[in-house]
Amino acid sequence: MATVLFILALSSGYYEILFLMIGFREYVTWRLAVVWVAMIATSQVLSEIGTLLFPNMPLVFLWIIPLVAVNTFMSSRLLYTQWLLMLPVMIFLNAVKRLITAIMGVLAKALLAPNADMLLRQAVKLDKTVDLNMFLAVMLSIPVVIILGGLAHRWLVRVSAADFLQRARVEAGDYLLVMLFFIIYVIAYVFAMEWSVNSQTYMAIAASLTFGIIGSYLINNKNSHLNDAQLLLQVSNYNELLRRHNRDLHLFKHDYQNILLSLSAFIREDNMTGLKHYFEAEVLPASHNLNKQTELAGLNRLAMPTASGLIYAKYETAVRREVQLVVVVLEDVELLDVPQIKVVRILGNLLDNAVDAAARANRHVTLTISNRNKQTAVFTVRNQIPINETLDLSVIKKSRFTTKPGHLGYGLSSIEQLTTDQLMVNYCIEDTDFVAELVVTH
Template sequence: MSIILFFALPFTPGISENLSYYLNSLITGPVMGYCMVLALKKTSNYPLSIPIQIILTLLAFCFYLTSSVGQLIYIILGIIITYFWVMKRSVPFNIISSLFIFATIYYSILNSIIYRILQFFIFNRFNLSTVVQAVIFVGVIQSILTILLLILVLRKLRPLILNYCQLVPIQWPIFSWVINLLACYFAIFRTSVSSNIISVPYSIYLLILAAYTVGYPLVMYLSTKSLQKNITIQNQQLELNHLSQYTSHIEAMYDELRRFRHDYKNILLSLSDAVENKNIDQVSDIFKRVVIPTNVNVETQTSVLGKLSDVKDLEVKSLIYSKTIEAIDKGIKVEIEIEKPIKLDSNIQITDMLRIISILFDNAINATLNAKQPQINLSMFEEKNVQIFQIGNSTKEEHINLSKLSGRFNGVLTNSHHGLGLRNLRSILARYPFIQNNRSSKDYWFEQQIVIYKVKHIKK
């Protein structure tokens, strides 16, 4: 019956304006609401289940298409639902917010552009009834054209959007929220103009529309490029620092070996005199006091260097060596296992891998210092389709609650630096869908595993 009524109403004389408005909302609302959900899917690639899509569509129908306040309510509820129930807090809140707001607002911007095109070419030239304009053109044709335009635009903008959301909301959160609020203002402005709450000349409205259409992605692009430049400079400095530390360790070992060689003859002469005099106590004293400590120190450092010879990335090698020596100096036993030559997958930025290793190693050092027998085991190996970086450490607790490390609880880590490191780690790994982070804990031993699945080269 409702379908018959829908097709009959455009041709029924004297139809009530209230009824026309009711049908407009009833039919076009869900269509436009689902188109906004589709815009979110196309922008973010979030795995939106059917129930979640239905909920977001109903929320858009109930709130976003009603008023300026309703639009803000929809955005807030949509972000919360996406953060808690879609991504389950595995992605930082600021990233979710920026992606959701962009998808929602930029859909509104493109939707407004399509409406102005329809208004110029159709509404102003043909005498169409209000219901036909609202239901058929605004509700259906406009929504379809908007989604098609959005898909075309996202082919160019999506890499920019994802780079922006992975960098700016994390590094510059205040700036990203300023951009988000300015973007939300467009939706409020558009609704206020449509509802005649405020009066703006048509030319000014088009100018504002053009400014948002171009300016929104342009600001994202410029801020991302600026931040990438700063990060590149910082990462280059980080690499230089690691290489400098590596060089310093090599120089220190060389000096120690040179001193050992210099003292070698004196040691042999002392031992020779003690042997000739058959002074066993003096021989034992020289051996324990001079020979053994020097030998252990040299052997330890050369052993670490020897095991790292199969790491083909000099930056990674220097960082692991530096962290290993740091752990040894703190009285931690370190074991390294690298079975065969390994080179980092080209799809991962070397600076990101350095940060991952640094975070995991620092956390392992801090955690194992409280254990009865401080020990860290590090291994790197490569199988047919994966590279695996694994680091384990002894712990004070027999078992660690892994849910406390998943990012789904706040305030559970006593060490703020440790918690910050884990948040940074999640932020880095969020950029690489082909990397898996596994954790395990049992028998006073905690282990983290970074599994890098080999994929075809990804264009940056």
């Protein structure tokens, strides 16, 4: 019985998994969950063996470092991000877990055996009283972790945490800072894990607050720099594309009259051979640029340079892939006080998905931009569903969904992480077409 209780008590090692899988449930798959749980179980077995073989070794090296390492690696796989970005998160979650279990341990100790020390090292000896206390503490902690995970999920979606972690880039200085962060935590728990449960409670409170504040500062600082740098880069790139677009249009208009005059000269001289050669060699190639300018002329009615630049960039990408992207702007559209970077990222993902699908179908994508009312603008992307492919609207938003072999398929789930009360994305299927609608409220 004591062995069973001890094994159940070790389930506290799965709190981080439970919290993350609830918080980022859109990204969880059965395969990843099974592998993750198996790795934690293996880690705990090895930790228990190590505790028996090396009774004088600090418990932090056997019970914290392996769990943090496994959770860091698997959480980075869960969110398609780099492990260094997840290490501060896992340190904080480990500290919070120890705070929760310490509080519940104090409560269990008060209920069952007020005089029991409840040291983790004692549990290795399978002392009945200690095992009962640990088991009760774990049972009391599980509902708390589930509730916190559910609350965290709403916040993580609202702030697009997964999208940030996927976009963030690691710099050289980050390695030193994060590893120093980890070393301090390990040193603190070299001593704390040998203390009584009451003392560990105070240590857990201090660790959770300290490392939570430091971790939040680092993430917010990096997020601010990331968004600023990315926005500036995208605006710069898109403005350059628009500048080229306007320059080409200006040059063509400047030369258009000369082209007409030159054609009239061939006609006056009745030089049909020269006219035919000139028309095929000079006029026809120029007409392609005219068509291009005409198809994108409606972008002048969209008062959002970043979105206009993005659409122009996606138009050029579609041309390279031999896909026709038709842009229809029905009226003047002005977007005020909207998160432009999110609009660009969502619209970019929708257009990328549409062009990918169109390349396997009729090679045609339509983007329609219009006003639903004075406060709402709508971007509608339409493409034909490739033959022999079936879309289920109930699953296309789930993590790793894709119809392309070898593709990770996290575009639509990432879009869901970017949506807010101002930015809503709807999907529908009309006959053989897939329609995605970005609704922007301003």
